[in-house]
Amino acid sequence: MIADLRTLVAIPTGHRHEPGLEETRSILIGRLTALGATPHRVSGDRAPDWLREGAVSAAPQRPPPFIVCRKERANARVRVLLCGHADTVHDPAGDFRELSIAPGGKTATGPGCVDMKGGLLVALAALRAIEEQDLPVSWTFAIVSDEETGSFHCDRALREEAARGYDAALVFEPALPDGGLVVERMGSGQFIIECGGKAAHVGRDFVHGVSAVHALAQTIDRAMRFADPARGLIVNIGPLEGGSATNVVPDSARAWGNVRVGSEAAYQSIREALAGMATVGGLPSTRVQLVFNRPPKPLTPAVQALADLARGVSEDLGRPLPFGRTGGVCDGNNIQASGVPTLDTLGVRGGGLHTTDEWIELDSLVERAQMTAVLLARLANR
Ligand SMILES: [Zn+2]
Numbered sequence: 001m002i003a004d005l006r007t008l009v010a011i012p013t014g015h016r017h018e019p020g021l022e023e024t025r026s027i028l029i030g031r032l033t034a035l036g037a038t039p040h041r042v043s044g045d046r047a048p049d050w051l052r053e054g055a056v057s058a059a060p061q062r063p064p065p066f067i068v069c070r071k072e073r074a075n076a077r078v079r080v081l082l083c084g085h086a087d088t089v090h091d092p093a094g095d096f097r098e099l100s101i102a103p104g105g106k107t108a109t110g111p112g113c114v115d116m117k118g119g120l121l122v123a124l125a126a127l128r129a130i131e132e133q134d135l136p137v138s139w140t141f142a143i144v145s146d147e148e149t150g151s152f153h154c155d156r157a158l159r160e161e162a163a164r165g166y167d168a169a170l171v172f173e174p175a176l177p178d179g180g181l182v183v184e185r186m187g188s189g190q191f192i193i194e195c196g197g198k199a200a201h202v203g204r205d206f207v208h209g210v211s212a213v214h215a216l217a218q219t220i221d222r223a224m225r226f227a228d229p230a231r232g233l234i235v236n237i238g239p240l241e242g243g244s245a246t247n248v249v250p251d252s253a254r255a256w257g258n259v260r261v262g263s264e265a266a267y268q269s270i271r272e273a274l275a276g277m278a279t280v281g282g283l284p285s286t287r288v289q290l291v292f293n294r295p296p297k298p299l300t301p302a303v304q305a306l307a308d309l310a311r312g313v314s315e316d317l318g319r320p321l322p323f324g325r326t327g328g329v330c331d332g333n334n335i336q337a338s339g340v341p342t343l344d345t346l347g348v349r350g351g352g353l354h355t356t357d358e359w360i361e362l363d364s365l366v367e368r369a370q371m372t373a374v375l376l377a378r379l380a381n382r
Pocket residue numbers: 085115116147173174
């Protein structure tokens with residue numbers, strides 16, 4: 001597994017580096033077809049044009065494909081969807097490019113080693129164990145190539161796959177620092193506020209200008225007041241831009257933002273509040289667009305049962321499995337919103353996610369693979 005990790009980590013897949021993503025997808029498809037799965041390639045969608053680099057790092061571009069590899073068994077007693085992402089946040093041209101194992105061999109650093117190339121190998125090892133034992137599990141492995149930028153390209157295909165009907169989904173995001181499992185997540189949406197005004201020379205014609213920057217500042221102030229973190233409603237705004245020179249009344253300004261919500265009700269309330277700031281006719285004008293790309297992932301009874309099953313497996317393997325909650329989001333949000341109870345932190349332990357200190361506890365590769373394999377076996381016997 002360490003040799004495979006060295007290979008995957010050395011292939012750059014950050015910043016939508018398509019050659020590296022394609023090479024990684026090919027390696028994964030090769031391993032999965034060797035286990036008897038049939039690969040399918042689905043075209044990705046375009047992201048909304050107003051999303052851009054610096055706002056959510058999801059600029060319009062040629063969308064990467066979504067890949068599924070399906071292994072059906074006639075005698076299957078359970079159908080499981082496994083999901084992982086091939087992309088990282090790391091600069092393909094940066095200095096942080098390979099796996100380096102620390103003295104003593106317990107940990108290693110490398111781009112994507114924990115988020116989530118280690119997790120991909122955990123899933124592959126568990127599936128290999130299932131196949132060697134010929135357990136009655138039908139499984140599908142889904143490969144997303146743009147998770148770190150919100151899965152705007154692969155999400156529709158992933159949700160359609162989840163809607164084909166699975167008993168459970170397993171996603172291989174990194175474990176919590178204590179090795180724990182996230183059992184509940186907030187949802188997340190992206191929005192843009194665009195204000196329009198009328199340009200005028202500041203010295204000659206100021207009174208005929210209408211400042212879009214002033215309108216945007218007032219609108220931002222209103223939007224921030226919608227936040228109510230204690231009730232599970234977070235609003236963050238930035239970056240923003242407006243105007244062209246200090247001696248011209250600015251006729252355009254815009255700001256990007258992110259909402260996080262603990263419930264569908266909180267989403268509906270912020271959606272209506274933001275939409276209600278839009279103006280109809282006249283200057284200054286205000287326009288708001290919102291895309292809710294990550295629904296909340298509540299702790300449902302089915303998720304609780306799945307998490308308890310995983311905890312039992314972990315404890316039988318001699319390791320406790322604490323449960324946790326987070327405002328962070330992942331593809332698990334979207335899979336569960338398609339009706340499949342989902343555990344989404346079955347990947348490896350480590351830290352420094354999204355930094356050039358990203359590190360992995362190497363022992364966790366085997367530990368998490370054991371846990372996943374036994375969990376799959378118990379799902380088949382449940
Ligand atoms: Zn991740």
